Amino acid sequence: MTHTLHRVGKRDSLEKEFLLYMVPSRGINTKGSTSKIKKFIEICEKYDPINIGCLYPSSAKAKPRGSIRNDSIQELKADVVDRTETIVTFSDKNKVTKVLNDLREANLGISVVVSGVFDRVFECCKTAGLTPHTVNMALGIKGKTDRIPDDKILDIVTMCGHGLVSPYLTQDLIEKVKKGKTTSEEAAIILGRNCVCGAFNPARAVDLIREMADSP
Numbered sequence: 001m002t003h004t005l006h007r008v009g010k011r012d013s014l015e016k017e018f019l020l021y022m023v024p025s026r027g028i029n030t031k032g033s034t035s036k037i038k039k040f041i042e043i044c045e046k047y048d049p050i051n052i053g054c055l056y057p058s059s060a061k062a063k064p065r066g067s068i069r070n071d072s073i074q075e076l077k078a079d080v081v082d083r084t085e086t087i088v089t090f091s092d093k094n095k096v097t098k099v100l101n102d103l104r105e106a107n108l109g110i111s112v113v114v115s116g117v118f119d120r121v122f123e124c125c126k127t128a129g130l131t132p133h134t135v136n137m138a139l140g141i142k143g144k145t146d147r148i149p150d151d152k153i154l155d156i157v158t159m160c161g162h163g164l165v166s167p168y169l170t171q172d173l174i175e176k177v178k179k180g181k182t183t184s185e186e187a188a189i190i191l192g193r194n195c196v197c198g199a200f201n202p203a204r205a206v207d208l209i210r211e212m213a214d215s216p
Contacts, residue, residue, distance in 0.1 A: 003161030004087065004115040004199050005138040008154050013208070015120050017201045018096045020044065021113040023085040029110055033082045036108040041080070043102045044088040045073050047095040052076060053198015055085040068192040068202060087198040093120055100128035155208050160195035169194075177213040184209040 004019045022040045024033040044052065053066035054076050067073070080086075090096050096114070103112060114121050118135075125132055141148060148154060149167040157165045173187035188205035 004113070005136055006141075006161060007115075007158045008141075008151070009158075009208075010155075011117065013155070013204060015117040016091050017050075017204055018090045018093065018114060018116040018121065018124070019199055020088045020090070020096070020099065021086070021115070022110055024083050024110050026083065030083045033110060034080050034084070036110055037080050037084050037086055038077045039106060039108060040103070040110075040112070041073065041077055041086060041088075043106065044090075044099055046102070047090070047092075047099055049088045049090050049095075050201055050203050051087075051089040051192065051198045053087050053196065054080065055197050056081060057083045066193075066196070066198045068189060068195075068198070068200065085197065089199060089201050091201065091203050093124060097124045097127045100124055100130055104128055104130055152208065152212050156191065156205055159200045159205065160197075161199055162195070162197065164194045164196065165191050165200065166194070174209055174212050177209055184213060 004021060007014060007017075022037065024030040024037070041052065041054075049067070051066065051068050052073070053068075056079060067076075076086075088099075090099070096116075100112075100114070114124070114132075122132070149157060149170075153167045153170050156170050157163070157167050159165065170191060173182065173190060176182045177184050177187055184206045185202075187209050188202040191205060192200040192202045194200075
């Protein structure tokens with residue numbers, strides 16, 4: 001799955017975020033994966049992630065949950081079933097390295113996708129004693145590029161790979177921050193709650209919103 005790859009922005013902003021994505025493969029290692037997914041969440045939670053989100057299969061009654069919606073780790077784990085998709089967002093390379101080391105030792109038998117700036121991700125893997133077996137690269141935006149938002153808004157909305165963070169809401173919240181009607185922190189949370197999978201990075205969003213609100 002590559003929907004966490006298509007984030008855009010300046011390197012100094014992008015290299016502050018790492019996304020770990022675990023989802024069992026249908027018909028391969030789905031059966032009995034519930035306990036492994038819960039263990040993945042527990043390992044990540046030890047290192048204070050920026051955001052955690054779970055998407056549950058349509059057969060499950062649970063709604064999408066995420067820490068940005070104030071769902072607790074206990075609530076996330078309580079609803080986990082086989083084939084639950086989980087995305088965890090970090091901003092600290094050292095924490096990601098520790099997570100990867102713990103996952104290597106746990107040997108859960110389910111692949112984990114790590115998204116981020118290549119050389120930073122490779123550093124984490126090398127330190128944790130891991131060698132990536134597959135690399136996916138985003139090749140940019142093709143098609144009617146005149147219809148996409150400007151670059152600064154795009155930096156924010158591409159943090160949701162499913163396109164659920166509206167550029168219009170983003171612009172509206174930036175204007176409210178400029179007028180003092182809300183804060184950049186509150187605006188980031190409002191935007192992040194629309195991203196059901198947990199890939200949105202509210203800490204990075206705060207910096208981007210503040211930068212745009214302070215510009216003329």
